[in-house]
Amino acid sequence: MAGKIGKHIAIYGKGGIGKSTTTSNISAALAEAGYRVIQIGCDPKSDSTNTLRGNNYLPTVLDSLREGNKIHLDDISVKGFGGVLCIESGGPVPGVGCAGRGINAAVNLLQELNLFEEFKPDYVLYDVLGDVVCGGFAVPIRDGITDRAYVVSSSDFMALYAANNLFKAINKYAPTGGAKLGGVIANSMKPGYHREIVDDFVAKTGTSIAGYVNRSLDVQQSELYGKTVIEAKPNSAQADIYRNLAKYIAENEDLVVPNPLGSAELRDWARSWGDRIYDIENGVVNGVAEAI
Amino acid sequence: MSNVIKNPRNGCALHGALQTVQEINGAVPVVHSNAGCGVVNYLANQRFSGGASSYSGFSIPGTAAQERHVIFGGASRLREQIKNTIKVQKGDLYVILNSCESAMVGDDVDAMTREIVEQGEPVVDTLVAGFNGGPHYGYEQVLGDIFKSIYEVKKSGLKRESNLVNIFGIVPQKDPYWQGNLNELQRILTGLGIKSNVFFGTEGGVADFVNAKNASASIVFSQWGELPAKILKEKFDIPVIYRSSLPIGTDKVQDLAEAINKVISLDESLVKDFLEKEEHTEKSLFLRVRDEIFELGLSKNAVIIGDEEQVIRLGGFLKDRLGVVISSVVLIDSLKKDEAHETNNEEELRTISENIYKGIDQKEIDEIVSSSNAEVIFGSSLEKRIAEKLNLPLVEISYPIADKLILNKADAGVNGAISLLENYITVVKQYDERKKELASSILKEVKGGESWRELSQKKSFLRQSNLITELPTREYISAQR
Numbered sequence: 090m091a092g093k094i095g096k097h098i099a100i101y102g103k104g105g106i107g108k109s110t111t112t113s114n115i116s117a118a119l120a121e122a123g124y125r126v127i128q129i130g131c132d133p134k135s136d137s138t139n140t141l142r143g144n145n146y147l148p149t150v151l152d153s154l155r156e157g158n159k160i161h162l163d164d165i166s167v168k169g170f171g172g173v174l175c176i177e178s179g180g181p182v183p184g185v186g187c188a189g190r191g192i193n194a195a196v197n198l199l200q201e202l203n204l205f206e207e208f209k210p211d212y213v214l215y216d217v218l219g220d221v222v223c224g225g226f227a228v229p230i231r232d233g234i235t236d237r238a239y240v241v242s243s244s245d246f247m248a249l250y251a252a253n254n255l256f257k258a259i260n261k262y263a264p265t266g267g268a269k270l271g272g273v274i275a276n277s278m279k280p281g282y283h284r285e286i287v288d289d290f291v292a293k294t295g296t297s298i299a300g301y302v303n304r305s306l307d308v309q310q311s312e313l314y315g316k317t318v319i320e321a322k323p324n325s326a327q328a329d330i331y332r333n334l335a336k337y338i339a340e341n342e343d344l345v346v347p348n349p350l351g352s353a354e355l356r357d358w359a360r361s362w363g364d365r366i367y368d369i370e371n372g373v374v375n376g377v378a379e380a381i
Numbered sequence: 382m383s384n385v386i387k388n389p390r391n392g393c394a395l396h397g398a399l400q401t402v403q404e405i406n407g408a409v410p411v412v413h414s415n416a417g418c419g420v421v422n423y424l425a426n427q428r429f430s431g432g433a434s435s436y437s438g439f440s441i442p443g444t445a446a447q448e449r450h451v452i453f454g455g456a457s458r459l460r461e462q463i464k465n466t467i468k469v470q471k472g473d474l475y476v477i478l479n480s481c482e483s484a485m486v487g488d489d490v491d492a493m494t495r496e497i498v499e500q501g502e503p504v505v506d507t508l509v510a511g512f513n514g515g516p517h518y519g520y521e522q523v524l525g526d527i528f529k530s531i532y533e534v535k536k537s538g539l540k541r542e543s544n545l546v547n548i549f550g551i552v553p554q555k556d557p558y559w560q561g562n563l564n565e566l567q568r569i570l571t572g573l574g575i576k577s578n579v580f581f582g583t584e585g586g587v588a589d590f591v592n593a594k595n596a597s598a599s600i601v602f603s604q605w606g607e608l609p610a611k612i613l614k615e616k617f618d619i620p621v622i623y624r625s626s627l628p629i630g631t632d633k634v635q636d637l638a639e640a641i642n643k644v645i646s647l648d649e650s651l652v653k654d655f656l657e658k659e660e661h662t663e664k665s666l667f668l669r670v671r672d673e674i675f676e677l678g679l680s681k682n683a684v685i686i687g688d689e690e691q692v693i694r695l696g697g698f699l700k701d702r703l704g705v706v707i708s709s710v711v712l713i714d715s716l717k718k719d720e721a722h723e724t725n726n727e728e729e730l731r732t733i734s735e736n737i738y739k740g741i742d743q744k745e746i747d748e749i750v751s752s753s754n755a756e757v758i759f760g761s762s763l764e765k766r767i768a769e770k771l772n773l774p775l776v777e778i779s780y781p782i783a784d785k786l787i788l789n790k791a792d793a794g795v796n797g798a799i800s801l802l803e804n805y806i807t808v809v810k811q812y813d814e815r816k817k818e819l820a821s822s823i824l825k826e827v828k829g830g831e832s833w834r835e836l837s838q839k840k841s842f843l844r845q846s847n848l849i850t851e852l853p854t855r856e857y858i859s860a861q862r
Contacts, residue, residue, distance in 0.1 A: 151452060154449060154452070155452075174710075180452070186454035187451065187454075190451050190452050191452040335455045
């Protein structure tokens with residue numbers, strides 16, 4: 090099984106939540122620390138590894154598959170920052186075909202090409218479209234391809250909702266050899282109650298936080314330069330946040346099968362936070378302090 | 382928890398749609414699926430009933446979609462296939478059939494069809510996917526979809542014909558006698574002074590579909606056929622006559638004539654003359670076998686395994702005309718869970734048998750047959766094993782029939798009544814013959830000098846020969862001592 094070479098880690102998260110940015114920075118940090126890393130973008134948008142390879146053109150696995158020619162690893166991969174091997178699975182044009190099957194076919198093809206035997210990675214990161222809309226998007230956490238998954242989420246309800254859906258998928262596949270959860274990467278953290286919300290969510294679902302990533306101008310600027318924070322601003326505090334996160338993910342062996350919340354449970358939980366936030370924003374004083 | 386279904390006899394909706402289109406003269410099916418969907422249907426039907434039509438099996442134009450067509454969409458492959466098909470296959474109508482994978486991927490089959498139609502080619506499509514239902518459903522849906530769009534691609538003036546009817550409800554190939562039954566029905570309607578669009582087989586074709594809008598009524602002969610009739614009613618205000626089954630025997634033909642007469646006024650003297658002639662033929666032929674009917678004891682206890690239409694038609698005939706007692710019936714239509722139709726024939730079914738079962742699991746069907754007190758089975762070739770096990774005669778009436786070729790034989794109408802009688806008597810005669818052979822083979826075992834006890838045992842075997850499934854050997858008989 091190709092999955093035996095290196096640690097294979099899937100990173101999920103709602104669209105636009107910062108999966109690719111986070112994953113690329115983790116890859117960059119691991120590479121910086123001297124590891125051999127592959128990052129595979131499993132999203133039809135095929136922009137996962139942009140910041141690792143300075144926005145240079147990279148044909149996707151499925152583009153090559155569509156051509157029908159014999160495919161070589163060199164055609165579909167390129168080395169980016171710190172030698173990270175960048176691969177994009179790609180997919181059909183929006184609204185046509187089946188992207189889920191595309192992910193499946195791309196992952197199969199990479200195994201057929203003996204990618205892992207050839208490159209001998211220490212870490213393989215799969216950056217996956219996180220809404221797990223169909224079986225195809227669950228491929229990286231099924232069939233022993235990865236043994237651990239992380240989910241990137243902000244404190245927004247919809248991001249946590251997507252995380253909860255991923256927990257459902259892990260819960261389904263883990264008993265039959267699928268991946269377990271390494272933790273939640275709390276992204277776009279701002280001062281105030283944001284950490285509390287995510288902390289409460291992980292407590293409710295029996296999971297843990299892999300790291301908190303603050304919202305930062307450094308990330309935005311680096312992305313505009315087509316680079317990771319590790320490359321563009323190696324001495325920044327933000328870069329250290331990613332290095333710590335990468336270290337945690339590299340070393341963490343505490344994997345769990347999460348207990349996802351039911352639909353009604355999740356809604357009620359969200360509503361209770363809605364009330365608390367309203368009180369915080371409007372200065373309503375509750376509990377013991379009320380008597381003051 | 383899902384159960385095992387033994388020997389399911391129905392295919393999928395694509396198969397129903399495909400075999401429907403295959404039997405339309407002048408229509409060319411184009412199957413948008415992975416390689417195999419069409420061939421499987423061909424292999425099943427060629428083996429089981431009346432041969433193959435001009436576009437079937439390996440000659441069906443198809444996209445033979447591969448993985449890349451699933452991932453990136455197969456619409457452009459379909460466009461290519463339609464264009465190529467039109468180049469090499471001359472057709473009056475091209476019907477694009479969808480498959481499970483194209484439906485799951487969401488290929489825009491409609492857009493491809495519109496594109497080719499804009500180039501002036503007669504193309505229609507159906508979006509029904511294999512997993513949407515069984516072959517009966519596929520038949521109904523593909524007809525519905527053809528009628529929804531054929532008048533956009535086959536333009537002609539609307540001219541109501543006062544004595545023209547459309548015939549729906551007989552699923553080609555699913556009814557093993559479909560071709561003969563359609564021809565017989567057309568013969569009867571002609572006798573009643575009515576022209577008919579039969580759509581399928583030797584007398585049907587694309588022209589019937591074009592002409593269907595001019596009909597004065599649509600007659601639906603089973604629960605399957607309501608949809609196309611409904612669409613024609615909505616589009617062209619063509620009234621619908623619902624019948625629970627095809628007619629069998631002159632009395633049922635008369636019932637049909639009366640039902641038609643409520644919508645289309647028939648020439649009374651023509652109808653009278655025709656019915657008299659038919660009755661004369663039927664009676665004369667029945668009279669010839671009056672002795673056999675009693676000597677062979679045709680009024681047996683029976684179970685019938687068939688589509689609802691077949692059960693109502695044949696069950697009613699066997700019960701009323703030959704005194705058969707129908708102890709149980711099994712309806713094998715490919716119904717979806719809780720599927721409802723406009724017409725509900727439960728009441729009529731109850732007049733045929735008290736025990737009505739629905740299902741296609743051979744294990745359940747065998748149990749139903751075993752627990753009934755049947756002396757004869759009316760069913761398909763799949764009932765052969767249970768018939769042999771219980772040593773009962775089997776009259777094959779429903780799909781699949783494996784050991785007979787049925788090209789143009791009817792089991793409906795007046796000729797169908799005669800051929801059903803022939804069939805039934807033949808099977809019973811052959812069965813009795815087999816029993817006699819068995820008896821004589823046991824008698825041949827008698828060499829002389831046996832004890833009274835030995836002879837008595839052989840006699841007892843003969844009496845119970847109904848229960849013997851294998852010929853007793855000398856060793857077996859001596860072991861009985």
